Structure formats: C-alpha cells, structure tokens
Amino acid sequence: MYKHVNLLALRLFVRVATHGSFSQAAAELNLLPSSASRHIAALEHALGQALFTRHSRAVRLTDAGQRYYESVREAIEQIDQAGEHIGEEDEPRGRLKISAPPAFARRHLAPILMAFQERHPGVELDLWLTDTFSDPVEAGIDVSIRIGALNDSRLLARLLAVQTFALCASPSYLEAHGTPRVPADLAQHNCLVYQAPYGPQKWHYRQGESSFVAAEADGNVRSNYIEYLLEMARGGKGIVCFPTWLASRYLERGELVPVLAEHTWALEPDALGIHAVYPANRQRSRKTQSFLQFLGDAIGEPPYWDQWQGERRGGAMPRRRPVSKG
Incomplete structure (x- = not known):
C-alpha cells in the first residue's frame, strides 16, 4: 500500500538513478552515503517495490524503478521551476x-x-x-x-x-620549411591532424563561393587531444587546422600565423x-x-x-x- 514519501527522498532517487551511484547522489545533496541508502530504503518500503538492483560497483533501476523514475523526474523538474518564480520577479535562482x-x-x-x-x-x-x-x-x-x-x-x-577555421603554423616552422602557396603544397608539409572517433579529420577548403574540397593533409602526429596538437604547432612541429575560438589568442600574439588565408577552411563544412x-x-x-x-x-x-x-x-x-x- 502506498504511503507518504518526502521530497528529499524523491530528489535523491532521481539523482541515484541518473548517476548510478549512491555516493555521488548523496554528495550532491550534502548527505552521507549511509543516510542516502536509508532514504531510498524507506522510499522502496513506502512504495512496496524495489527500485534498484545493487551491485558492487553500481546500481541499476528495476523495471518498476524505471517507470517511477520517468514520472518522478518530470515532477521534480516542475517543482524546481515553480520555485524559481517565488520571490523577486526577475531574479533567477x-x-x-x-x-x-x-x-x-x-x-x-x-x-x-x-x-x-x-x-x-x-x-x-x-x-x-x-x-x-x-x-x-x-x-x-x-x-x-x-x-x-x-x-x-x-x-x-x-x-x-x-565556427570559422584557421590553417596556421608557428613562424619558426614556416621559416624552416617554407610557406605553402596553394592547398596542394600541404602534401609536402607536416600536418598535425585531429583523430576523431570515426577517424582522422579531413581538412576542407574553398575559395570564394565554390564548394568545399578535401585537402591532402597528413603528418607524423595524430591525436584526439587538441591541446597536444596546439602545443606541437606552437613549438614549430607542423601545421594545424583549428577553429578560431581555439587558436585566436595565439594568432593575435603572433605565436601562430595564418597559412593560405585566402581560402575558407573547415573540418566539417556542413556542421x-x-x-x-x-x-x-x-x-x-x-x-x-x-x-x-x-x-x-x-x-x-x-x-x-x-x-x-x-x-x-x-x-x-x-x-x-x-x-x-x-
């Protein structure tokens, strides 16, 4: 038979379900893990249903817990949003x-x-x-x-x-290896390429309103860590194609300089x-x-x-x- 449950237990239930962890959920609500476990146990007793299956490293929702979660999560969100409108009319909280x-x-x-x-x-x-x-x-x-x-x-x-993109390299790299004059010259340069989950990202370019074309760009370093590629470029190890939100501070300082700037560059032209x-x-x-x-x-x-x-x-x-x- 359904009994009264408190709001804290419901908030805790949603966080445990979201994170799959009692300790992480408890930390978010400033509770001890033992206290969190007692709240969930009391909630399950009130509902007459097991909401989680416990494992040594994680917890999982039962079928009943999943159905309850879908309803309770939305209700908690509505309660929180209602609370935002109490007090000063224009002040978010x-x-x-x-x-x-x-x-x-x-x-x-x-x-x-x-x-x-x-x-x-x-x-x-x-x-x-x-x-x-x-x-x-x-x-x-x-x-x-x-x-x-x-x-x-x-x-x-x-x-x-x-996003706008810049093909760029350090002055020391260009002094040592020369500056590409056309995109085809990139085949003779060390291009530092980002390794995306689906494979190495392609560099695309266009001039004016023409369609994007893939450039031949490869080198001796690939990485899924863009900070590493950035440091390699700043250290004179090759050419990179980066969004300007990542590279602009170094371009502004002159640590990197644009290459083939008369072309528009992109990694994923449609995104x-x-x-x-x-x-x-x-x-x-x-x-x-x-x-x-x-x-x-x-x-x-x-x-x-x-x-x-x-x-x-x-x-x-x-x-x-x-x-x-x-």
Missing part, C-alpha cells in the same frame, strides 16, 4: 547544470560563468566537462554546449556562433555551428533562459574571439570580452 566540451569551457565558458554568477548569485552552477554528447534529459542537464552537428530533434537549440541546446521543458525556466541570454550577449556578434581579425585589418570593430559584469 536554483541549480543550473551545464555540460560543455573541455577545451571550449576552459577558454570561454569559465569566465562567462563567473560573470553570470556574480550578476545572479541566487543561481548555483554545476559544470560538467565532456566531449561526449550525453542525453541532457536523462542526465538532468539544463544547457549543453555542442559544437558541430545537432542530431537530437527532441532538444531546442540556440545558435551562439558560426559549423556552436549551439546551446536544452530540453523543451526548460523554456519556462528563468535561470535557463537568463543564462542563454547572458551567454549570447557575452559571445557577441561576431563572436569576440574573431574580432582581432577586424582590428588587424584596421577595422573599427569594438573589442568585447566575456567577463563584463555590466
């Missing part, structure tokens, strides 16, 4: 969980988040760094930063910026967007929508990391930084 690729987060998202929290101290931030596109609904993520193709039609997306994606049920969330607006304003149009190009050409483009607290 509550926990905001964000997922982002590590390299982008380190360079751009971290200072933006600090500025956002200074403006909105009622928002608590959880930042999860991963290059894996996990299901934000299942993981309880409010906003995911995704770079490249969007494959989940259940999610809403806001375009933050269109150039940087998006913030979020579940449809976050549309009414004040903290989510406030963050999306803040993030878009901080990045700017064009994105602030590309504005050095206008300045270098003598343009009057104002410089914007993401840490403005305005």
Whole structure:
C-alpha cells in the first residue's frame, strides 16, 4: 500500500538513478552515503517495490524503478521551476547544470560563468566537462554546449556562433620549411591532424563561393587531444587546422600565423555551428533562459574571439570580452 514519501527522498532517487551511484547522489545533496541508502530504503518500503538492483560497483533501476523514475523526474523538474518564480520577479535562482566540451569551457565558458554568477548569485552552477554528447534529459542537464552537428530533434537549440577555421603554423616552422602557396603544397608539409572517433579529420577548403574540397593533409602526429596538437604547432612541429575560438589568442600574439588565408577552411563544412541546446521543458525556466541570454550577449556578434581579425585589418570593430559584469 502506498504511503507518504518526502521530497528529499524523491530528489535523491532521481539523482541515484541518473548517476548510478549512491555516493555521488548523496554528495550532491550534502548527505552521507549511509543516510542516502536509508532514504531510498524507506522510499522502496513506502512504495512496496524495489527500485534498484545493487551491485558492487553500481546500481541499476528495476523495471518498476524505471517507470517511477520517468514520472518522478518530470515532477521534480516542475517543482524546481515553480520555485524559481517565488520571490523577486526577475531574479533567477536554483541549480543550473551545464555540460560543455573541455577545451571550449576552459577558454570561454569559465569566465562567462563567473560573470553570470556574480550578476545572479541566487543561481548555483554545476559544470560538467565532456566531449561526449550525453542525453541532457536523462542526465538532468539544463544547457549543453555542442559544437558541430545537432542530431537530437527532441532538444531546442540556440545558435551562439558560426565556427570559422584557421590553417596556421608557428613562424619558426614556416621559416624552416617554407610557406605553402596553394592547398596542394600541404602534401609536402607536416600536418598535425585531429583523430576523431570515426577517424582522422579531413581538412576542407574553398575559395570564394565554390564548394568545399578535401585537402591532402597528413603528418607524423595524430591525436584526439587538441591541446597536444596546439602545443606541437606552437613549438614549430607542423601545421594545424583549428577553429578560431581555439587558436585566436595565439594568432593575435603572433605565436601562430595564418597559412593560405585566402581560402575558407573547415573540418566539417556542413556542421559549423556552436549551439546551446536544452530540453523543451526548460523554456519556462528563468535561470535557463537568463543564462542563454547572458551567454549570447557575452559571445557577441561576431563572436569576440574573431574580432582581432577586424582590428588587424584596421577595422573599427569594438573589442568585447566575456567577463563584463555590466
């Protein structure tokens, strides 16, 4: 027979189901693991159903637990969103969980988040760094930063910026090995290539409005760690093709210089967007929508990391930084 259950037990249940871990769920709610286990045991007793199967390294939902999770997760989200609308009408509050690729987060998202929290101290931030596109609904993520193709039609997306790419190398490399004059010259150079899960990424180029063409680019180093490739390029070991959000600070300092800049370069020509994606049920969330607006304003149009190009050409483009607290 169904008995009364408390809200803390339900929140804990959702977190255990999401993480597959009592200890991680307990830490998020500032509980001891033993206390978390007692809450879940009391919840199972109240429901008359086992919600989890326990293993030495993880816990899994039972069939009954899975059905309960799908209902309870949505109810908890609605309760949290209702709480956001209590108190000051325009001030967001509550926990905001964000997922982002590590390299982008380190360079751009971290200072933006600090500025956002200074403006909105009622928002608590959880930042999860991963290059894996996990299901934000299942993981309880409010906003995911995704770079490249969007494959989940259940999610809403806001375009933050269109990626531009730079083929670049250090001055010392070009002095030692010469500067490519046409894309075909890359076959004679050491090209440092990113190793994607599906294989080495291709470099594509076009001139003017022509179609993209794959360049012949290979070398003695491949890696799935872009920071390593970046350091190799800065150290004079080869040529790289990187998005400007990653390389612009080094281009601006002259540590890297553009190569074949008269061409437009890309890795995936049909997937150039940087998006913030979020579940449809976050549309009414004040903290989510406030963050999306803040993030878009901080990045700017064009994105602030590309504005050095206008300045270098003598343009009057104002410089914007993401840490403005305005």
